[in-house]
Amino acid sequence: MTNKQAQTAPDLALQHEVEQFLYRQSELLDNKQWQSYIDLFQPEQGMYWMPLLPSHTHWDGTPSIFVEDVDLMTVRMKRVTHPNAWSQQAEWGTSHVVSNVAIESIDAAGEIHVRSRFHMMELRRDDLRHFGGSYRHQLVRTADGLRIKLQRVDLFNAQSPFEYVLQIWV
Template sequence: MITEKTITDFIYREAELLDTMQWQVWLDLFHPEGRYWMPLEWQQQDPVLQPSLMYEDLLLLKVRVERLAGERTFSQKPKSRCHHLLQAPQIVACDTAAGVFRARTSYIYTETRGDMLERYSGWASHDLVQVGDALKIKLKRVDLVNFDAPFGNIQLFM
């Protein structure tokens, strides 16, 4: 049975996987139809007809992970590292009968590579579905506070 604690533990575990660069295990958290979305506008509703910072399906996520893990990826020497500082996730929807769940989490995210340090703040929304006894990410939406600022290359995943 999926409980609110199951959902919050899932979100904390996802952040830990990203922080420890366990890319393949992180990818395994996604539903085959899962998406990773970073809107370009405040309260943006459409990732397809409006431009986004990122809108990636599982195939694109796998390509990015392969690039990050590759030995010949010279733009990742030294490798980027990250840290997620999360507030307690707020459970927005918990429909155990339908196996559909949603949570929203405020965060501060730090990404570093060499002597460069970037810090971002925002909210991560997780739309989760139950597959067997496990949760899978159907949509991870990352809304930045400063969505309209000029950005350098965001190398990792928030």
């Protein structure tokens, strides 16, 4: 929890910057700007991870829903944009809301640890699905602005049976 002491002017500026970053990230998903979305991740280290269980602490060696570095994210992007990605013939879209954004800590290396929550609606053909959960972002400051070193996505309904599958990041 951020205490009152920490609510100084520079923190508010960082809070604002981080929130805008997360909002932009969700807009890129909803607008299907996949390459711009991938570019938010650090090219060498960046990871997108959706664990199967909240108790899982590291992606390495753990069964996961998504565990993708930038190269694997690129495979996913090239798949969904391929003219013969049959499952993409169905019209579909998403709408994300990101909220409860809290900066948890800034570590010695300057990495910013951010916690937030999200809701996402997805329409595919005539079927509506609803996903929710929490994001944990590990952000680093680079010459190009904030970049994601690790995004952990804990899907609230990760253990219920999936009606169909997830084709793109949440």
